[in-house]
Amino acid sequence: MKYWNLKKINQSALDKTGIIPRSISKLFEKFKRELDPNAEVEALEEFKVSRYQTVASVKYLLCLFIVPILVNQLSKSFVFGPCINYIWNQQNHSIFLNDSQEERAFAELQRFEEKLHFEILIGKVDDVSPNFVNNKITQKALEVASKYSNESSSAMKNILADVLSSTVFISMLIINKRQFSILKSFINQLIYGLSDTAKAFLIILLTDMFVGFHSPHGWEIIIEAILRHFGLPESRDFIFIFISTFPVILDTIFKYWIFRYLNKISPSAVATYHNMNE
Structure with a gap:
């Protein structure tokens, strides 16, 4: 009942x-x-x-x-x-x-080696013997290997x-x-x-957040995080293709929903949305 x-x-x-x-x-x-x-x-x-x-x-x-x-x-x-x-x-x-993991690991090890040589040149490190430098680089390499091994198993x-x-x-x-x-x-x-103003505000907020002109950078960060989460290669071509297509699909869905449903249920909210968006 x-x-x-x-x-x-x-x-x-x-x-x-x-x-x-x-x-x-x-x-x-x-x-x-x-x-x-x-x-x-x-x-x-x-x-x-x-x-x-x-x-x-x-x-x-x-x-x-x-x-x-x-x-x-x-x-x-x-x-x-x-x-x-x-x-x-x-x-x-x-x-x-x-x-992608190899590139990030090698870049991290290279930055450490360059930093170590820089500290030697400015006199921040007293011991400049080849054995000391090799030991430092070896220790860092083992740390990087352990880090990315854990990242692979975590994926x-x-x-x-x-x-x-x-x-x-x-x-x-x-x-x-x-x-x-x-x-x-x-x-x-x-x-x-919700009121017409609240509906229009939420629509503008969502569209600007996910399909706005500034959203590609956010999508790039999100996709990279997802790919690393699952241990997948961070293909730049895939990321660029996704960014160039998926927000467009979302924008089409938003516009269809506004035209098909919201325009019939609350036409005043649609008018408010257009006025706020201009």
Whole structure:
């Protein structure tokens, strides 16, 4: 019963515009509700349903975030981590998983060697014997090798743990269809219940953040971090192709959503968006 009332309440946010303007129809509906002798009972019932929707949505949303993160960290620390460390230490694996790691490791070692020679030239290092220099470089090389070996093993742990947590997340969406439907209705009510200025502000903020003229640098950093997280090669060609295509696709989706849905539900918000964007 609660779920049926919930759908009934939130359906008004998604109704299409008719011949009569929505503002006038809402005015007549308001008078009708106020003259209804059962208006107080219906308002109380609507409040109970709205409160149930909010509480259920917040709980489900927290579970969607917390449970996969816990599964990811626990599986990485107690399941995949020990297994991969044991296999990694038992067998002679390559330190680097790709050429990008080699380039970063060699560049780091080269910077250390150049810094060491610079300190020798300015007299900051007293011992300038070849053995001292070789020992310093050898120690740094071992540190770099250990660092990138751990990075390679961590990438394998990340892949397994992320696959498991993603499976848990998708399973929660599929199994709890009712809670997901309530959450979807709550989000729709929250978004379409905003004022026109707030809607326009959020649209401009999202479009400028993800598809604006300054967003390619942010996308480049995000893609590099993701590739390193999974131990994948940092191909510059792939990154540039992604940056040149994906924001365009996002921009098209934003414009389609504005034209197809928001323009019918809240045309005044679209007008406000155009005025703010000019």
